[in-house]
Amino acid sequence: MNWIKILKAYHQGKFDRYYYGLTPRMIIGACQNPIGTAFENEQIAYEKAYEIFQEMAEYNEDGIIVTSNYCGIHKGPVLSFTEGNLTAESIGTSFNSIWDRYGDEIISGEFGISDYDKEKLNELNELTN
Template identity: 65%
Template sequence: MKDWVKILKAYHEGKFDRYFYGLTPRLIVGACQVPIGVPFENDIIAYNVTEKIFKEMRKYNKDGLIVSSNQCDIHKGPVMRFIEADWTESSIGTSFDKIWNRYSDEIIAGNFGISSYDRQILNTIF
């Protein structure tokens, strides 16, 4: 199972109970780094990894779960979560361009927004 799937399943199961609408793409991307939160070597790698995860999320349709996004007023951008619904081409509700335009500076800088609270949960997932 891919790491981002484990993270979104944990959110879906209520393990990230401080977050109400979903997890930021920057947190998901950073949590998928080995070790967790390690910055990317350069902006091209950051872009490619983020795009790969987004493409996988956009197509995900397993066990009755699909990836969907909500617009978060706190983060001023999309946040991601699993929902129980039928998959369509537009189920994810956002585009890679919107995610990259909002979160690219933070992802490239290695500012994934992973708090000590998040890290405790992530350590139980992996």
């Protein structure tokens, strides 16, 4: 699964338990095949997370861009799609901020994917296959 499908589903209200966005660690873990598979090592985890972040920072399709909000529950940035014009600051966070907050969890394969998340991701996977 790719992060675009996940954020589109969130934007369409399919993850209705979440109000401000989805955590980068959950998105990255959901992009693993199978979902939630840990990375082989720290370098691969870092590179994959960086690649996804760069794609998000540059995403601009049909007036939809990626933005971040601070989530007090997770004490870090969460991500979502929003309508807007792409600028260098659109995403509202940096990769370093994401990595500082979620990097250890991403490296250890602790993606925070709940049973609720798995259910929604599996439904999404079935719809897109």
